[in-house]
Amino acid sequence: MKQPSRSFQQIALVFVATSLFAGCSQEAEVEEELLRPVRSIMISSMESVEVKEFPAVIDAAQKANLSFRVSGKLQSLMIKEGEMVEKGESVAQLDPTDFEIRLKDRQASYDVARSDYERARKLVDKGAIARAEVEALKAKVSTAGSQLESAQKELEYTILTAPFSGRIARRYVENYEEVSAKQEIVSLQDTSTLLVKMELPESVLVRARADMKNGLFYARFNAIPGQQYPLTLKEVSTQIDESNQTYTVTFDMAAVNDRLILPGMSAVVRAEQNIPISDLVRIPAYAVLEDNNGRFVYVVSDQGNGVGVISRREVSTGELSKVGLVITTGLAVGDRVVTAGMSQMTEGMKVRLQEGAAR
Secondary structure (H helix, E strand, C coil): CCCCCHHHHHHHHHHHHHHHHHHHHHHHHHHHHHCEEEEEEECCCEEEEEEEEEEEEEEEEEEEEEECCCCEEEEEECCCCCCEECCCCEEEEECCHHHHHHHHHHHHHHHHHHHHHHHHHHHHCCCCCCHHHHHHHHHHHHHHHHHHHHHHHHHHCCEEECCCCEEEEEECCCCCCEECCCCEEEEEEEEEEEEEEEEEEHHHHHHHHHHHHHCEEEEEECCEEEEEEEEEEEEECCCCECCCCEEEEEEEEECCCCCCCCCCCEEEEEEEEEEEEECCEEECHHHCEEECCEEEEEEEEEEECCEEEEEEEECEEEEEECCEEEEEECCCCCCEEECCCHHHCCCCCEEEEEECCCC
């Protein structure tokens, strides 16, 4: 068989190469067209954050001024200001000598009264003693028993214990002093959680109370710049403070482990409330086009994997403001609107999504 000429082979190779190049070029153009990147924005409901700040004061979750229930001389004062104590731990003790003597005397009186009564009770059956005398001796036993119990309690009251775990905030007496019953000895505060209290005038409380449960509240301190601590609304007083005509609003605040925040310190309560600006849809004015059929925008439906499909959407517009052009009909929250390259858009075009406005 006769071999084809060299020139014919060269022409064939050129034709094949040209065809392949043209095909690749067309595929590249198609791919580029289908995946044209476009910028778009998602329409969302517009809100503004209303922020108000109020002065406040830190308080302890529990606090108590501890005192003895009896008078006496301090024998030992076991604590210092700032120390932590546990519930039931001894804080101070009176000299128990006088109370122990009184207890022994009351015990002896009770024993005598009890003995007299028991002896008389045996004699009454023999007629050797009147029943009225027995009843009188029985009453003496009861009285002596009450006095004995009182002496026992008084001895117990010579030891002052912490009713709850907390920190000794202040000590009002020194050791070996004579103290009277109900005289304040120490102030105990539970700072495992803190209270933040602020005073609101009537006019502010009336407007704010309806939104308090939905707001976000934080405490910040001038001595701790850049930090704020979340608060939980605890209660709102309904009794006005006659001295300043305000109502007390109280928040719970968790203890801060790395900072020493104590009752009496000043704070600022920051109240944040999301306020809807409007239910109207607003978009950049340059995203709206117009032709003989009226005003319209290009909307992208997300197909996943960063790919979207273009569609035309007729719209009606309202007034233009600093936050955008009002769209009265045609768009809703959740729609994605093309904001750049609209002149190159066609119905049904596939594009690669990019977030953001054109400028």
